[in-house]
Amino acid sequence: MDRNIRTVDDVLKLLDGLFAPEADRWTAGAAGWWDGFYDDRSKAVPFFVAKPDENLVASLDRGLIAPGGRVLDLGCGPGRNALHLASLGFRVDAVDLSPQAIAWAEERAREAGADIRFHQGDAFELAATGLTGPYDLIHDSGCFHHLPPHRRVSYLDLLDRLLAPGGHLSLTCFAAGENGMGSEVSDADLYRQSALHGGLAYTPESLRRIFSDLTEVELRRMNDEPPESPYFGEAFLWTALFRRDAADAGR
Structure with missing residues (x-):
C-alpha cells in the first residue's frame, strides 16, 4: 500500500502517470518518443525547416523585444529560433528533451558559427537545478500545448523563477476554433x-487567464507563410507576447 504523497511535486508526478504513455512527450523519459520523431530529418514536418517563427521576427523588428539580452528557447527542436536569436547578438540557452533534436540543433549551430548553450533534459527540472536566470526573453514554439493541465503549474513556476522583470514570454501554441x-x-x-x-488547443480567453500575472502585448493567429518565405508560419497556431512587469517580480 502506497501513501507517499506529501508535496506538490509528488502530486504532479502522480498526475503525470495518468497520461502514460503520452507522458513521454514532456517528462524526463521522453527521449525515446521524440528521438523517434526527429530520427528522419527528411519528413515533411513544418517546423523542421531552418526558419524562425514569423511572430518572433515581427516582435523583434517592431522593437517589442529589446535586442541583445539573455534568451531561453523552450523545446528548441532543431534550433531554428535559437539560431536566429544568436545571429542577432542574443545570449541563448536552448532546451529540449530529445538528444536527437539537440544533436541536430548543435550541427546547425556549428555550421552557422553560432554560440548557443544547448541543454538536453526536462525544462522543469533544469529550471530548478541547471538553468540560471533571469532571462529577458523566454521563447516557446510548440512546447506549452503538449503539457497536461496540471503541468501549467510547473510552467508558471518556471516563468516565476527565470523570467526577468520587464522580460517577455513569446508563445506559439495550437489554436482552438475554425482552422x-x-x-x-x-x-x-x-x-x-x-x-x-x-496536443491541446487554446482560446485567447484561456491563454489570458493562464498568463494573467503577465501583461498582454499581443495575441493573434500566426501568419500563414508561403513556402518561399524566409519565416515559419502556420495559421492553425496562436502567437502571443506577454511581458512581466517590474512591479510583479518576486510576488
Whole structure:
C-alpha cells in the first residue's frame, strides 16, 4: 500500500502517470518518443525547416523585444529560433528533451558559427537545478500545448523563477476554433480519458487567464507563410507576447 504523497511535486508526478504513455512527450523519459520523431530529418514536418517563427521576427523588428539580452528557447527542436536569436547578438540557452533534436540543433549551430548553450533534459527540472536566470526573453514554439493541465503549474513556476522583470514570454501554441489544431476536450475530460490527443488547443480567453500575472502585448493567429518565405508560419497556431512587469517580480 502506497501513501507517499506529501508535496506538490509528488502530486504532479502522480498526475503525470495518468497520461502514460503520452507522458513521454514532456517528462524526463521522453527521449525515446521524440528521438523517434526527429530520427528522419527528411519528413515533411513544418517546423523542421531552418526558419524562425514569423511572430518572433515581427516582435523583434517592431522593437517589442529589446535586442541583445539573455534568451531561453523552450523545446528548441532543431534550433531554428535559437539560431536566429544568436545571429542577432542574443545570449541563448536552448532546451529540449530529445538528444536527437539537440544533436541536430548543435550541427546547425556549428555550421552557422553560432554560440548557443544547448541543454538536453526536462525544462522543469533544469529550471530548478541547471538553468540560471533571469532571462529577458523566454521563447516557446510548440512546447506549452503538449503539457497536461496540471503541468501549467510547473510552467508558471518556471516563468516565476527565470523570467526577468520587464522580460517577455513569446508563445506559439495550437489554436482552438475554425482552422485551428489540437484537442478541444475540456481539462476535466482529459483526465477522465487519460489522453492528451496529441496536443491541446487554446482560446485567447484561456491563454489570458493562464498568463494573467503577465501583461498582454499581443495575441493573434500566426501568419500563414508561403513556402518561399524566409519565416515559419502556420495559421492553425496562436502567437502571443506577454511581458512581466517590474512591479510583479518576486510576488
